[in-house]
Amino acid sequence: MTGAAATAPQRRDRSHSLLDLHVLGPILALAALILLGTGISATNESTFLSASNISNVLSRSAFIGIIAVGMTFVITAGGLDLSVGSMAAFIAGLVILTMNSLAGTVESVPMLVLVGMGAALSAGLAAGAINGFLVTNMRIEAFIVTLGTMGIYRSLVTWLADGGTLSLDFTLRTAIRPIYFGGFGWLTWPIIVFAFVAVLGELVMRRTAFGRYCAAIGSNEQVARYSSVNVNRVRMATYVLLGLLVGVATILYVPRLGSASPTTGVLWELEAIAAVIIGGTVLKGGFGRVWGTVIGVLILSLIGNILNLTDAVSPYLNGAIQGVIIILAVVLQREKKAGT
Amino acid sequence: MGDAVTAPLALRDVDRHFGPVQVLHGIGVDLRAGEVHALIGENGAGKSTTMKIMCGFLVPTGGEVLVDGRTRRFADQREAEAAGIVMIHQEFNLAEPLTVEENVFLGAELRRGPLLDKRTMRERTAELLDRLDCRVPPTARVRDLSNPDKQMVEIAKALRQEARVLVMDEPTAVLTTAEVDTLLEQVDRLRAAGTAILFTSHKLGEVKQVADRVTVLRDGRVVHRGPADMSEHAMANAMVGRDVSDLYPAKAAPRGEVALRVEELDVPDHAADVSFELRRGEVLGFAGLIGSGRTEAMEGLVGLRPHRGRIEVDGRSVTIRSPRDAMRVGMVYLTEDRKGRGLLLDKGMRENLTLQSLPDFSGLTVDTAAEERALDDAIARFDVRAPMRDVKVGNLSGGNQQKLLLAKTMLADPEIVIIDEPTRGIDIGTKQQIYKLIRELADEGKAVIVVSSEMQEVIGLATRVLVMREGRIVGALEGDQIDEERINGLQMGLGRAAA
């Protein structure tokens, strides 16, 4: 036969080289932002590269970051979750109420903290399971379900707080401050947990059958079903995982202010989704990467940080710049397809 | 070439590369007005690519496209359509949520003043469908149509455009024999009206029946061109580059015990009272017209659709609610719809190959090295020909997709294999390989069901044939009884044979 060339597939394809803009894009954008920040801080003697500033930026991006890692799985599997911001607020409210009400009966503070953590995790788990159940078993569009639960949780926390603020008892508040502010020097607990979740998430997405199934379902649910994949269970697992991570984020968030209010976590869902998309995960599912999401989170929070360092651009334009970056990221994704 | 008449469309020395891989080498084709030209070749030979270049969907990386003897560079297919060149794709190109009439007039809507002239469009659509003997109402939504009807809508759309040059990429792959006849009549009509037609099909009988001239491609090169007076066998040999006789391997009588017993299987709205036995070593054929409920019955059997009835595997009664349940008892189903349900088109071969058996490749994490080895084996055993190893499966030719799908199914190491339309859109050389593989499975002692609308295939492969009609089994044929006439009679509802 003359088909020798065609029968012996080569190992590598050129389009997979490191120069692929799709892979490099988010990294380049992050590098550019860091350079920009360094440049600006050199001119006005601000503290962009100082350990405390970096630690600050990372700690604050940890909440969104942890949630965005979970969101990466949901989106990769062709889903969406708009409820995470309200969910975080609601869980924060629940945790505060639980700890306050037990403060009289339970003496030991560590015990109380553990109970609070347990409450946060189980509430997150339950909330994720509710979203997952409605999406998978009731076959309702994820957008609709989570738009609904977003409103419900937001309203519930407003009701719990009676329109005002829920605050943790003063003694408790001081006791748990280290969960947000403590750690090993500049390496605070939120940073450690974020890093841990991110590394684990990347491994799960890339190396496990679960990650493979998420991408398969997002790519073509029918094919997954015909290939004996338990589509509903995997879908459900993505929402439960996300709920659980919202719980984790809340555990780190509550100690920061020691309170929850109707404005807690507002727009977190959009920031998380934006970070996922900037990182190169495809919004309609089928392909996701956790490391990209992490970079997306860092890009979003650095923009705010840099705007605060300089008077050249008003910090009020933060949202506009983030918007431009999100749109750019999607344009880059599309170019990758057209280029084949 | 010294033709007196200039070709309305021709290719000269056309090359095409995809990345580093060259898939077309110096292709030359001339289409003439009032002539049907067949382009044949193995899967992946470059037929679709050639056609796409002719119709402005792809640009050549070398050589030129001539329209009426003059070089043209189409920026896109709209420009080609404006020049009277229309293509019907191998895959459907319809807007699923729209109605039939909206699709037929998509991009060329008729207007009366500022408003759409719906009435005329509906009438013209009805007229076109009528010419095609197609009975779908113009107001039906395309997503609700069966595959053959969709194909007819595609053809109606092309007829509406009154093309000077009509290029059809495997238009008959999803059609029944009767529908193919209707289509070929239309082709005759267009030819008589002076249209230049290029078409491709893996059913060489059709080629023989309708083509005036034939161009044979092999590995992206033209290896033969001439009048269509060659025999089917000669065409097959030219395509494959070796002798293809004995398409079907010799049958062997099944000796094994009963592997699967199905009693009174009901799949609501699709199939009722389906009962049969399947032995190890047996190839059981399911014949019937498209829409007779064979696919749905099989999908019910493996838990892809809700169903009632009793199922026994190896004498033990089993409950099957999902494909996983089916896989657990060693039964797998290979879908007829490889693009929509079989393969993830935007993923590579490795991910696709192991998707169904991923638990076998993963403990805590997926063992990619083992996956790569499985892919090596699959490429060798099923002769999958890919331009490069990490190609997206959507860019494989149809036949190679089918082989990969077969490899994926076999990786699950099933005992009972149900294959739905094993060779749809597959070249004759590959068919021979696939038939041999099916035979080998049976010889290994597996129990095999083949669902096929291609009667020759059922006749050539099966040791026993069940014929379905309107969701029910209407007859069983065995041994010498298996012939075209009997199957035809049963599937058209002309009588019952003893079961």
Ligand SMILES: Nc1ncnc2c1ncn2[C@@H]1O[C@H](COP(=O)(O)OP(=O)(O)OP(=O)(O)O)[C@@H](O)[C@H]1O
């Ligand atoms: N976009 C693409 N990227 C990379 N390779 C491609 C692409 N499109 C086609 N190919 C390769 O080009 C070759 C020719 O493909 P083509 O679809 O033209 O074959 P074909 O003759 O139509 O086959 P079939 O009978 O299976 O439809 C194949 O090896 C295919 O894998």
Ligand SMILES: [Mg+2]
């Ligand atoms: Mg083709």
